[in-house]
Amino acid sequence: MRKIIVQKFGGTSVADTEKIKNVAKIVIKEKQNGNDVVVVVSAMGHTTDYLVKMAKDLCANPSGREMDMLLSTGEGVSIALLAMAIQAQGYDAVSFNAMQIGIMTENVHSKARIVDIKTEKLKENLKEGKIIVVAGFQGVTEDGEITTLGRGGSDTSAVALAAALNAERCDIYTDVEGVYTTDPRVVPNASRLDEISYEEMLELAHAGANVLHPRSVETAKQFNVPMRVRSSFKLDNLGTLILGVEKMEIYKPVTGVAADLSQARIVVCDVPDKPGVAAKIFSRLAKENISVDMIIQSYARKVSNTNDIAFTIDSVDLNKTVEALEALKSEIGATGDIQVDENIAKVSIVGAGMIDRPGVASAMFETLAEQNINIRMISTSEIKISCLVDKCDAQQAVKALHKVFELESNEIAEVKGDLPNV
């Protein structure tokens, strides 16, 4: 049986007709390798920005439903053009939007999750030897409402299609050459990783990397779909393969170093030390759709029987968070201030290898101490250790950790396009 490869090309890869021709060549190459090919594409270049601008001209707060209707047209354009470009090179191609295939999502606008993908039409067309071009980022509900999947949605579409079709691999073509040990703009000799596990990729992504949206990696992990991140423009470079940790050949204790500069720290001071207080705070924030990252609760003070609860959030949620907490203060009996600090950064080291190797955490803390960098908060997971430091120390911390954990390459990475990853 022929293998199915799902390929995904983002907006910069299909930004104009010349680039679409380039994509058609890559797609045909894979077909010539003897594989069945399903291609997922995003809207061309700045289409989405342009559409959003028009919407804002008309309506301060456009409805999610109409916004999804509007934005989903972007992929309609790119799938048709790519199918034409493939046909122009003598190969049979057919484009489908989410409604035509049946990429079923929950009934939520602007950030729906895929619940099912019908494969009948896809299998039928693959059987006829056709290259299938699918609109990413969009879905449809049981009621025929058009939805979109939110940030990184096309990556998720591609992985979900790969899972539904039991594909050999999902190749994410983008404008970076793969996943790096850290941001090459900070550390010029950062190495491109040949392999990384789903878990490490997830931790790196949550820690501020932006090559792939975490949801696509989570989906790949869930269905065990190998993903490859590679450049649309440098085809001699195979990029980075993302796969189950059990399939990885070798791994170092630390795979990557990331800095996240977009967090803010909140401290709710003098909170009564009794059960249910933390639950009240965090369930209230969850209700407001505010994601909380690191959480530290201090030891209770013997005299006052109070403690301090500190946590970090994304800076964009800062005002909303402070409002919510001020409203909650009397209810939970907090007597102190609500302190806010935006002048912080979260520096993380990630690696599946740290599970079996003690001493990784202490090596991190020692390295930061040697650099005279003060650690404000610490949090750990199985494969990640994060330290909150002053924002001005973040770059120095990344450089030192990258060196200590031997992540350097002999080459200087070429930085192209947006921030590759951190």
Place this chain on the structure above:
Amino acid sequence: MRKIIVQKFGGTSVADTEKIKNVAKIVIKEKQNGNDVVVVVSAMGHTTDYLVKMAKDLCANPSGREMDMLLSTGEGVSIALLAMAIQAQGYDAVSFNAMQIGIMTENVHSKARIVDIKTEKLKENLKEGKIIVVAGFQGVTEDGEITTLGRGGSDTSAVALAAALNAERCDIYTDVEGVYTTDPRVVPNASRLDEISYEEMLELAHAGANVLHPRSVETAKQFNVPMRVRSSFKLDNLGTLILGVEKMEIYKPVTGVAADLSQARIVVCDVPDKPGVAAKIFSRLAKENISVDMIIQSYARKVSNTNDIAFTIDSVDLNKTVEALEALKSEIGATGDIQVDENIAKVSIVGAGMIDRPGVASAMFETLAEQNINIRMISTSEIKISCLVDKCDAQQAVKALHKVFELESNEIAEVKGDLPNV
């Protein structure tokens, strides 16, 4: 029961966000009048040209299927934006594409005909008090393939929706103020008609007018849907009502004068005068999808037992026609030349009133004779008389006929945008 009004706005009426706001106001006005409103919109301004240009960049001869997929995105943008603009003014609106509603067409690309429109979703949303915004120009087949309806398709979508919903009226908003007795660029005191019958409108359209595509008028006639053509920008002017001749209050013998400058005349000389020859010629042209307009067969010459077959076609089909005829010459035994004349124009007078009034044809011929204009061919229908004249005489012919049949207004028509009509 509330009356349903279907409104249609073309590309120039929704060309930018300011114009879309204007359209939203017109729509809401109709809703405030106590009617249920279904709005059909085309793609914004030059969107279609832009999409076609990209397609041509990629593929000399793009497939009809992918072209329809591409072009149908244009209306997806305008429906969402119009729905947002209506919502911004505090009214409930919802947009649907053809697939969501079920505007079912035959399985033909780029010029499909509507075969059925599902009304369930429309009726449900109207019942909830919503203004419904529908994508014009597009349809969907039983198999879920996206189709487009070809030139003038959005007008046809609007009329078909009005028919399916048993609407009170279908208002076509455009950049002209209505249907005129002739082209105001040729005759500045042409009159705007308050009413015109379907049949007259059809004859005028076929004779070169371009306010409405004939198919939309045919559909309106078939289902007896009153149509109104009016300006999106001059709302004090009610435009022209198109309706069944039996409902018209008064009519003159002649309603309008039109000139069609885009025709070419072909003469196939010395064709054997025997049965089946004309059939062979015109079935061959039909197979090539060439529309033939006026046809004249001369009396057979006694000596040679041959005659000449003359007819007119659209100039764009000229090369294709000549090729087809050259290939056919020996088969039909034609011994003469194939003569081509592009230096011609078809001048027509149209009027439901001419049925009961003899002398209209002779008045036309006399008028042209007085102007010293030579008539090259004549064809007549129940409500139209067309004369083929030299192209250079067309304007003079239109002016003289417009005067003779008393079609002048006391006002000078304001000419806006493209050729208004005729």
